[in-house]
Amino acid sequence: MTRPADLRDWIARVEAMGELQHVSGAHWNLEIGTISEINYRRKPSAALLFDNIVGYPRGYRVLTGSMSNARRMAMTLGLDENLDTTQLIEALRGKPRQWEAAAPQFEPEWVETGPILENVVNGPDVDLTKFPAPLWHEHDGGRYIGTGVAVGTSDPDTGRINLGAYRMMIQENGRSATINAEAGKQGRAHYDRWFARAGRAPVIASFGHDPLLLMVAGTEVPNTISEYAYAGAMVGRKIPVIRGQVTGLPMPADAEIVVEGWIRPDRVLPEGPFGEWTGYYSGSLRPVPTMEIERLYFRNDPIILGTPPGKPPNDYSYMRALLKSAMIQDELHKVGIRDVRGVWAHETGGGRLLIVVSIKQRYCGHSRQAGYIAAQCQAAAYMNRFVIVVDDDVDPMNLEEVMWAVCTRCEPSEDIEIMRKSWGSKVDPLLADPTVPYNSRALIDACRPFEKLDTFPLVAQSAPARVREAVAKWKELFADPRFPLPETVIPSGAVHED
Template sequence: MLPNAPYADLREFIARVETLGALRRVKGADPHLELGAITEVAAGRADCPALLFEDLKGAPKGYRVLTNTTTTPQRAALALGLDPALSPLDALKAWKARRGTLKLEEPRTVKEAMWLENSARGADVDLGRFPAPHWHKGDGGPFIGSGSLVVMRDPDTGWVNASIYRMQVHGKDRITIQFDHQGRHGALIARKWWERGKPCPVAVVNGPDPSLFIAGFEYLPEGASEYSFAGAIKGEPIDVMPGPLTGLPVPARAEIILEGHMHPNETLPEGPFGEFTGYYASEKRPSPAMRVEAIHWRNDPILLGSPPMKPPRFHFGLPFRAASMWSQLENDGVTDVVGAWQHVAQLMTVIAIKQRYAGHAKRAGLIAAAQSYMARVIVTVDDDVDPSNLSDVMWAITTRAEPSEQVDIVRGAWSSALDPRIAPEARAKGQTSHSKMIIDACIPFGMLDSYPKTSAISLDEAKAIEAKWGRVLDK
């Protein structure tokens, strides 16, 4: 199903990005603020390249940081094993189709790991040798984990969870791990160890390959392993080797591995850290601390950095959660959904449908609104509008949606403590819901036949013209 053989690791992925001409090597940047600022400026460009930072100020020679890894539709498609030449909406559609039939691939245990090239234990552990960037000015410190996986094992069932939680560095052998809420699988598992009065073994995977990075973001049910999902993305199992200290399975070709324990009631003041909304969400707060007892790393290791940034910048150039929503709409019986997208880093959802009956668009809009985490704006558009193109969506809103008739507001809906607009009093009481505006930017169903005809060529016609003439238009 993959057009190419899957990439073996982050390094092979970087080589493929370079082949597409989408990699820039940046030499001499300072991990303190400069690296983060360059990443943010680049991510604000329409066709942002991936950045490989080399010769970092203050870091050992050869150590590198990669950012903006999967931030364009093209590189997100490449990470999924899809054709990077697909249009953004076609790539998401292809992913939605494949996601529905993914075959989970259990990880395969191997006896060798690249990260055993270098190891430090006990008193030799020093996180200071790794270039953990201080990403945004107001951050509480450097974060080694912004695109790293945290691996833990359920003491009851043996289930291995491996997802992304941010990690701040606090001195040579301490980091904190931040759970957004207590339902995070890592938080659930840690609690189980602590209730037994035992420290929770942890392995941290820095520099995972993009399939692991994507799997770490995916909402998987309790008991499911992100490793198996990553294997499904690649169409072959992830090779893992047990960490020498914890025995936790660790991808054998990952870059920098931390092993250690989180002890009951051990916390450190964590954050703040710039969030994906483009704001800070809280002051410094206590977070579980991990005692780092061993570090293993490949020669010339690469840290995968994915700091949250002001929207529209986002970790992934394809809105994966819009793909799940699209499937969900279909499963709920909403027919003729022709597209789904999220803009403003998930804070706006757009659903495109071919209207078949009165109320069809509202039905889709209401379901999408219910499923849109933190999104204040939900828009439905007709099938001649490309939901992935924000200008197209705004054209539909401004020419088809009469505000007095086609806007609804749903109150008390799903948001989070990260939402900057939740009033402080409400937040203090744990009231983190907000309202959502559903804009029906479809031509009213009863006016479909009589509506002024558009002068624009259709999306299909435009695609055909691109295929035939696009090269002439390229610079």
């Protein structure tokens, strides 16, 4: 299936799918944020395109809610738009490994020109307040132009390009912007190494682009792979890029707004707080590296790709849950964990804090092995807090079933393992000392004990075939719209079929 060429084409596709709503006349000061929040609480939620934003020219737009359902994710990835979440995860199984392997054949294509060069502004004339960057939440410390952002950096030794989604707040009346990359992130590792070598690090940041690039920038892609190449491999098409005039770093030729410049170790400004994906305002005003902008590029009538976080589920928790689930499942497979039936990184934990793994137990220790690795593999290591391992008769996406397994198959004194000093984050509301962002995590083994698999009490529910038969036979009773049947009425797993 062909996929969109750029953000504008992407928006046209969503419009054709009947999933775009236009909002005219909203204010950048909290109104866009509030409307976006109300939208992402709707099930299903729309993609919202804000235009005629108060104080800004018509055409200067903000898009939110871009990837909050299976159809829009599938369309972005060039997959079948009719897949539901479970089918989409199934379609994505094995894909991250294939993308990694194929990436070298999809290095970006360097082009001389593209729409991003329609307007070019030199450093002293840069004013980011000319774009309708929202004040998203009431207690934010400033206007975040970078939420669905892709920050490009390079490895000073190998030249490998990294893309990272690191929040960016407008600073100094629009002249600059802070880039908040957390410790351990690859972009930050790049600029630390540039500091040691050259005293400053080249950087480029795009504020509006094909949502595919946000998927890649916002996901833990292995640090050996150029992320443009990874994005190309995901969709089987090389990403066209233009060489930045100042740093030589690549920028997407069809991006909407790009800034280019430098980060220096001593140039920091207070940043935050910001309403984060954990559901809390993270931090207080803190010194954060500030980009010295030498060039600003933008298309005519530019569009900011906004992904406002907040109490989950939020704007991008579905995107993260889906990609994380596929990547964790792949990593488990890669290291040889057998019979993983499903992984779901729940939106309620922002796609990070709560991961459920379902396995068909094959040997003593299997469930703990799966849980430890799920908690610490690269795709999940940052800011995980709970991993729950369940048997294959429990649907990992269904929290009610998962918690039933926890309540009935997990003996707390035996089945909860604690891992300490793991990779935490400054956005953790429980963090005591931001200079040492560790966290701890619990592995909750909610599988029936392996040695009792044959003797564990049978589950007291009808066999799936019997339920199916009864629903078919008593159609009128169960088709009454006043009492809709839940999708989960047919038991999901290996309960006693007779």
